[in-house]
Amino acid sequence: MTDVLAPTPTQHHDDHHGDEHHGPTGIVKWLTTTDHKIIGLSYTVTSVLMLVIGGFFAEIIRLQLSSPNGSLVSLAQYNELFTMHGSVMIYLFVGPFAFGALANIIVPIQIGAPDMAFPRLNALSYWLYLTGSITMLSGFFTSGGAANFGWVGYAPLSNSLNTPGAGADLWIGGLLLTGFSAIFTGVNLTATIFYLRAPGMTMFRMPIFTWNLLVTGILILLAFPVLTAGLIMLYCDRHFGTHIFSNTGGGVPVLWQHIFWFWGHPEVYILALPMFGMVTEVIAVFSKKPVFGYKGMIFATLTIAALSLGVWAHHMFTTGVVLLPFFSIMSLLIAVPTGIKMFNWIGTMWRGQIWFSTAMLMSLGFLFTFLIGGLTGIYLASPPLDFFTHDTYFVVAHFHSVVMALVLGAMAGLFYWGPKITGYILDERLGKAQFWFLFLGSQVFTFPQYLLGLYGMSRRMAVYPEQPQWQHLNELSTLGALMIGVSTILFVINIGYSWKKYPAGDNPWDAQTLEWFTTSPPPHHNFYRLPQIRSERPTWDYNHPEHRSLEHGTDHVVGAETEAHA
Amino acid sequence: MLKSVRNSGDARTRGRASRRARRVLALPFAALVLSGCTVPGFGASPGDTTSSQSTFHLWQGFSIGAVIVGGLTLALMLWSIVMHRQKGDAIPKQTQYNVPLEIIYTVIPILIVIGLFAATLVVENKVVANPKTDVIVNVNAFQWGWEFLYPGHNAVVYGQTTQSPVMVIPANENVHVNLTSTDVIHGFYVHAFNFSRYALPGVTNQFTFRATNTGTFFGQCTQLCGLYHSYMYFRVKVVSPADYQKWLATFNTPKGEAAAKAAAASLQQQLSTGVPTLPANTKFGR
Numbered sequence: 001m002t003d004v005l006a007p008t009p010t011q012h013h014d015d016h017h018g019d020e021h022h023g024p025t026g027i028v029k030w031l032t033t034t035d036h037k038i039i040g041l042s043y044t045v046t047s048v049l050m051l052v053i054g055g056f057f058a059e060i061i062r063l064q065l066s067s068p069n070g071s072l073v074s075l076a077q078y079n080e081l082f083t084m085h086g087s088v089m090i091y092l093f094v095g096p097f098a099f100g101a102l103a104n105i106i107v108p109i110q111i112g113a114p115d116m117a118f119p120r121l122n123a124l125s126y127w128l129y130l131t132g133s134i135t136m137l138s139g140f141f142t143s144g145g146a147a148n149f150g151w152v153g154y155a156p157l158s159n160s161l162n163t164p165g166a167g168a169d170l171w172i173g174g175l176l177l178t179g180f181s182a183i184f185t186g187v188n189l190t191a192t193i194f195y196l197r198a199p200g201m202t203m204f205r206m207p208i209f210t211w212n213l214l215v216t217g218i219l220i221l222l223a224f225p226v227l228t229a230g231l232i233m234l235y236c237d238r239h240f241g242t243h244i245f246s247n248t249g250g251g252v253p254v255l256w257q258h259i260f261w262f263w264g265h266p267e268v269y270i271l272a273l274p275m276f277g278m279v280t281e282v283i284a285v286f287s288k289k290p291v292f293g294y295k296g297m298i299f300a301t302l303t304i305a306a307l308s309l310g311v312w313a314h315h316m317f318t319t320g321v322v323l324l325p326f327f328s329i330m331s332l333l334i335a336v337p338t339g340i341k342m343f344n345w346i347g348t349m350w351r352g353q354i355w356f357s358t359a360m361l362m363s364l365g366f367l368f369t370f371l372i373g374g375l376t377g378i379y380l381a382s383p384p385l386d387f388f389t390h391d392t393y394f395v396v397a398h399f400h401s402v403v404m405a406l407v408l409g410a411m412a413g414l415f416y417w418g419p420k421i422t423g424y425i426l427d428e429r430l431g432k433a434q435f436w437f438l439f440l441g442s443q444v445f446t447f448p449q450y451l452l453g454l455y456g457m458s459r460r461m462a463v464y465p466e467q468p469q470w471q472h473l474n475e476l477s478t479l480g481a482l483m484i485g486v487s488t489i490l491f492v493i494n495i496g497y498s499w500k501k502y503p504a505g506d507n508p509w510d511a512q513t514l515e516w517f518t519t520s521p522p523p524h525h526n527f528y529r530l531p532q533i534r535s536e537r538p539t540w541d542y543n544h545p546e547h548r549s550l551e552h553g554t555d556h557v558v559g560a561e562t563e564a565h566a
Numbered sequence: 567m568l569k570s571v572r573n574s575g576d577a578r579t580r581g582r583a584s585r586r587a588r589r590v591l592a593l594p595f596a597a598l599v600l601s602g603c604t605v606p607g608f609g610a611s612p613g614d615t616t617s618s619q620s621t622f623h624l625w626q627g628f629s630i631g632a633v634i635v636g637g638l639t640l641a642l643m644l645w646s647i648v649m650h651r652q653k654g655d656a657i658p659k660q661t662q663y664n665v666p667l668e669i670i671y672t673v674i675p676i677l678i679v680i681g682l683f684a685a686t687l688v689v690e691n692k693v694v695a696n697p698k699t700d701v702i703v704n705v706n707a708f709q710w711g712w713e714f715l716y717p718g719h720n721a722v723v724y725g726q727t728t729q730s731p732v733m734v735i736p737a738n739e740n741v742h743v744n745l746t747s748t749d750v751i752h753g754f755y756v757h758a759f760n761f762s763r764y765a766l767p768g769v770t771n772q773f774t775f776r777a778t779n780t781g782t783f784f785g786q787c788t789q790l791c792g793l794y795h796s797y798m799y800f801r802v803k804v805v806s807p808a809d810y811q812k813w814l815a816t817f818n819t820p821k822g823e824a825a826a827k828a829a830a831a832s833l834q835q836q837l838s839t840g841v842p843t844l845p846a847n848t849k850f851g852r
Contacts, residue, residue: 079792296668324690336675459788460790462796
């Protein structure tokens with residue numbers, strides 16, 4: 001094999017001596033670093049901490065709802081809790097985890113780059129994210145409490161008359177800061193993927209994870225500035241006497257919903273595409289096969305991204321002021337590329353040699369949970385069915401199926417890439433126990449909610465004294481939430497238990513993509529040498545030169561023609 | 567229904583193994599069809615208006631599709647999980663592309679989506695239809711209660727939170743609702759009608775329904791509207807047209823007339839109240 005495309009002097013990759021990065025150590029290193037791996041690790045730790053905080057809020061909410069006249073928290077506290085649960089989970093956990101944590105660490109290594117395109121901007125992203133998170137959560141320490149108008153902050157409930165107090169302003173400020181952080185990360189991802197690919201790493205030789213992060217980066221650039229603008233308008237309405245979202249003075253309350261969801265629906269895919277990418281990599285590696293329909297999957301991702309910009313008003317069907325058929329067909333159409341992905345994942349497993357590691361189990365759990373979340377989403381694209389279920393627990397269950405699938409995907413990513421980042425494998429037995437609690441907990445948590453929604457239980461109710469018959473389903477849902485809580489505790493225990501216990505080696509999973517060619521953890525600028533890149537899985541091609549990707553039913557190697565030209 | 571099952575089965579799965587799988591899959595569907603002529607409600611109920619029944623049938627149609635598509639997908643998944651477990655160290659065939667199969671699993675979902683959209687359009691046109699009618703109710707939502715005005719009559723119903731104001735309407739007649747809000751966004755939701763609509767400040771939302779059964783139905787606000795959102799209840803009482811007229815007549819007293827005038831004036835006043843404009847105060851003021 002020729003494996004010479006080396007940006008740094010060629011040496012044996014177990015040799016760490018040439019790798020010393022001269023600079024500060026310890027806390028000063030962490031505070032001043034521009035290394036994408038350390039920033040990514042900071043993102044990972046912070047966002048998982050946010051998962052724990054948001055999960056804690058969720059447990060209180062579920063305990064409150066486990067009886068019709070729950071008195072664990074007051075009405076005001078309940079409104080704060082579900083607002084901050086949604087805000088922490090969406091703005092501070094899933095988003096930053098999706099595009100800031102593993103993406104930050106893995107994408108540059110997957111394309112053979114030494115770092116992100118703008119390392120200092122990357123550091124700024126992280127510090128803005130941390131500052132924004134603290135800002136938003138500090139609302140709990142103000143006299144009026146944290147923001148309490150729901151994570152969507154609908155006008156005019158979010159104006160200064162209906163929601164006075166600093167908690168709401170800290171919510172806006174925190175969201176602005178994390179929004180800028182996201183925009184800078186979008187710039188960084190896009191620039192890195194377009195300009196810093198190693199020689200031979202063409203666009204159609206990029207792993208699916210990198211592809212998905214490229215599309216995510218583009219979506220961030222299209223969607224987040226709109227949210228930022230909206231938040232500034234909201235702040236001006238609250239404090240500077242503008243009338244942008246008020247119903248008098250020439251304002252339009254529904255405008256906030258348009259702006260919010262114009263960001264909000266692409267945001268769903270900004271959260272989801274990175275996890276789709278993680279799951280895709282994991283399924284391919286643990287089935288010992290290439291990603292089935294690689295190019296079709298990329299076009300499906302691009303289609304999802306394009307459609308996601310034209311579906312925002314399906315969140316607004318019941319406002320009565322949007323064009324129903326247009327947003328209905330656009331939303332229904334998203335099912336097509338999503339279905340293609342589903343079949344890509346199944347096709348990848350088909351006739352493979354499936355190794356049920358924790359990462360693979362998490363991915364399979366993702367497939368099932370996302371299938372449920374996806375199918376129930378199709379109902380909501382139909383306006384009459386949305387009139388029926390809007391703002392009920394059916395919708396709550398639908399998006400929790402989707403985000404619990406994303407949590408399973410995130411866990412798959414952590415178990416899969418953890419060894420690459422730290423050099424050590426997490427304990428598989430604890431991992432599998434975590435999987436069963438997380439997977440079964442997710443179903444026990446959401447299924448009763450689907451029924452409750454159909455029986456008429458609406459969202460954001462602290463009590464339901466007139467419908468005591470809903471209690472048992474609510475108790476079941478609370479049980480599911482507690483199981484999810486146990487799974488999170490098991491994960492934290494696992495990190496402590498496996499601390500520097502099981503050395504991983506460079507490529508513990510016989511994985512396929514470029515990051516598994518370097519050491520675990522990778523050296524300062526990631527590579528001592530690179531293999532020849534002839535497909536999206538150069539490490540596999542290097543280790544198994546006789547098993548290249550094939551067209552169906554033939555021995556024709558995919559992409560052989562382009563190699564002959566090169 | 568069986569026919570469509572077989573078709574999508576043909577399209578998605580090929581080869582010997584899949585023929586075996588199809589035989590296994592056919593069983594539950596056959597059982598479903600043979601178990602009776604009634605299609606299950608999949609958790610929903612037909613409700614008590616003509617449009618709630620249309621919505622319910624659409625729900626059933628979508629659910630049958632979801633069960634078939636979801637069942638097939640799940641079966642393929644489980645088949646692979648069970649049959650393609652790791653056995654030894656052999657490296658499987660590295661198939662990456664199968665273009666005909668990829669085209670099939672793109673085209674079939676597109677056809678399904680077109681079908682779902684067509685069904686949606688039919689039902690949507692029924693649900694949002696606005697036929698002419700004499701029974702008109704102006705519904706006004708506020709923090710935290712409801713007010714029901716009957717234009718042309720003296721009837722006014724007003725109630726906050728758990729007082730559960732009752733909106734009285736006749737059965738088997740089209741009822742036209744003009745829905746608005748005097749403060750924040752609320753949601754008018756009656757579960758028995760399988761229907762909800764936002765009450766927006768500054769906008770009059772209109773819809774028409776036709777109750778098919780008499781009875782009293784629970785309604786509540788579904789859009790978060792502040793502190794007492796959890797308690798913003800109302801009731802819809804569907805009575806016979808004769809009883810409805812009797813009920814309207816009970817308000818025809820001088821006192822009732824005065825109350826109706828006062829309510830209409832108060833509503834007008836609330837709808838024109840401004841929002842705070844501090845510090846750049848112009849004309850509204852707090």
